[in-house]
Amino acid sequence: MSSIAPSNLRDRQIEILEHMLHLNKEGSADLTLASKSEEIIWKVLVLDNKSRGVISSVLRVNDLLRCGITVHSLINSNRSPLPDVPVIYFVEPTIENILQIIDDLNQDKYDSFYINFTTSINRELLEEFAKKVSVSGKSFKIKQVYDQYLDFIVTEPNLFSLNLPRIFTRFNTAGTDEDTIHQLVDRIAQGLLSTIIAMDTVPVIRAQQHGPAEFVASQLDLKLRDYLSNSRNTGAGSSQSIHQRPVLILLDRNFDLTSMFSHSWIYQCMVSDVFTLQRNTIKIRKYTKESTDPSIKSYDVDPRDFFWNKYSQLPFPDVVENADAELNAYKNDAKEVTSKTGLSSLHDIDPNANDTANIQQAVEKLPELTARKATLDMHMDILAALISELQAKTLDKFFEIEQNANDPKELKEFLDLLPIDSERDSSSDKLRTLIILTLVADVGSEYVSKAKQIFRDKYPHIDLSALDYILKFKENSKLANLTSLSNSASQKNSYNNQQANLNSSALLSGLSSKLYGLTEGRISEGLSSIATRIKSFIPEKKQLPITNIIEAIMEPNNASANYVQLTDEYLYLDPKSRGGHSKPPRRQSYQEAFVFVVGGGNYLEYQNLQEWASEPGKSPRKVVYGSTDIISPTGFIEECNELGKN
Secondary structure, three states: OOOOOOOOHHHHHHHHHHHHHOOOOOOOOOHHHOOOOOOOOOEEEEEOHHHHHHHHOOOOHHHHHHOOEEEEEEOOOOOOOEOOOOEEEEEOOOHHHHHHHHHHHHOOOEOOEEEEEOOOOOHHHHHHHHHHHHHHOOHHHEEEEEEOOOOOEEEEOOEEEOOOOOHHHHHOOOOOOHHHHHHHHHHHHHHHHHHHHHOOOOOEEEEOOOOHHHHHHHHHHHHHHHHHHOOOOOOHHHHOOOOOOOEEEEEEHHHOOHHHHOOOOEHHHHHHHHOEEEOOEEEEEEEEOOEEEEEEEEEEOOOOOHHHHHHOOOEHHHHHHHHHHHHHHHHHHHHHHHHHHOOOOHHHOOOOOOOOHHHHHHHHHHHHHHHHHHHHHHHHHHHHHHHHHHHHOOHHHHHHHHHOOOOHHHHHHHHHHOOOOOOOOOHHHHHHHHHHHHHHOOOHHHHHHHHHHHHHHHOOOOOOHHHHHHHHHHHHHOOOOOOOOOHHHHHHHHHHHHOOOOOOHHHOOOHHHHHOOOOHHHOOOOHHHHHHHHHOOOOOOOOOHHHHHHHHHHOOOOOOHHHHHHHHOOEEEOOOOOOOOEOOOOOOOOOEEEEEEEOOEOHHHHHHHHHHHOOOOOOOOEEEEEEOOEOOHHHHHHHHHHHHHO
16 A cells, blocks of 8 residues: 555545556656656556446546557457567456456467456465466466455545445345345445555444444455455554544445435536436437437546536536636637737647747647637536426426425425426426425325326326335335434434525526526527526525434534434444454544445435535545445436335
């Protein structure tokens, strides 16, 4: 482990990956920074599906080229031999991958072999690998074998996923056998071990009891103890005192289901909800008058995307306003550069010109300005598409109804709204709102029956199994998302807290008419004045249940007494303690926390935690948020549909 940890998880993962691409040697992998005396080595990179997901989330093709990677391909593809070039394998430690590496070795496909596994290879498989290498008679070609502990995907500075789908379904299905449960728990614990090792720390573990989170915590505790007992693993993290160490908080998804269905007003959450956001790739749908079928356009969000980094966690109106401001700033900068040269446009600048100092200065600024414009054009397109979807599906009404779930007028209005067609099918959004109403409002069986009948008559294509599952869940748990709180407090707190960004009924009142007049052609015109008018509707910020839980553990003196009492019951494990694995809970303050949800997470919870961690006027706090998988509301409905059918 490194003695100096970067500021966030994404930076740390990039650092480890670039170190691997530099053949695990000291120094920078960036060829542009290499000294004249240093030999430049061009390499081949071989990946599998798992490792490709890890790398593609944080590095682009240009980044690989900068690190000396000229060719990258999948291990199970038809790869051409390059016998004079070294190869870096970055793959899962599976028997299939081992056999393929041996086959490449026997064929002399590459000059030298640098083998990196996404996580630790077990002894049995390592011995099998060593035996086959020995039989090949070409062990001299194997230069390195490393366990990289990178079995997780990072998409935001402090957001990670283990990319394990359907965990909520599998843990909540009665038919899942014990062996499968043990295997899943072990995989989750191994992924968390990778994250902890990457961040070079040994946290205290707190876990919700009587469920998967407790099983994962116990397994992770054993894995960390085993790792620390190895004398080679004595990094900076292993010498931290209890007061400096972070806390790892493990939760089961059942602690709060409402946030998984909620409509949100945050830019990042809206992109994930309305479109598709996976591994930093955004896929938007664009409709034309000529066709009812949309065209799909994909955008990659680079870790260096200045607009996304600055504004993705802001409410949509703020993002609209800032887009306009950023575009105007770009235009002014471009005008300043061109005015000095006597040219009218950046397009007229000749990159090969060097006849005057002003032209030379313009040439030097051209790449940065061009990249900046491309980023702004991308987000302008995404914002325009979001506005189009908001209008076509009348999503503002669902925001408003969810926000006022306990208002009888809103409940009646929802029933009236259900059978009304919108420009594009919004039946899935209506189902999500109905599910939220059943979770947080006292709607009664008659209300639910009326709503279900409307769905059957009007939207026969919609599967109501997810609603049936939620109704059963509510019945069994007695609305106990947070079971130790009283029923009345639970209903009130659960609803108010989970509607983090929807606290004012004025928020969406009239918003449609103000935003929907914008078209792609004029989205950059006049947005500032529109956004200024709607900024007054942005609600007071509220904390989600997950944030209340984290606050109770990290800052018990400032947290709600109910949540402190609730978290006092959480399991307490210290992997560095001797003797027994478990200790009584102790209240203390932490400056850093890892929060992990077993069964799926979302951008809404990540955003709410980051907002709390960076509250102005408070001491600095750091929260890393992760889950078995980052799921969209539509994806979570599909999981609940499966559970409802079971």
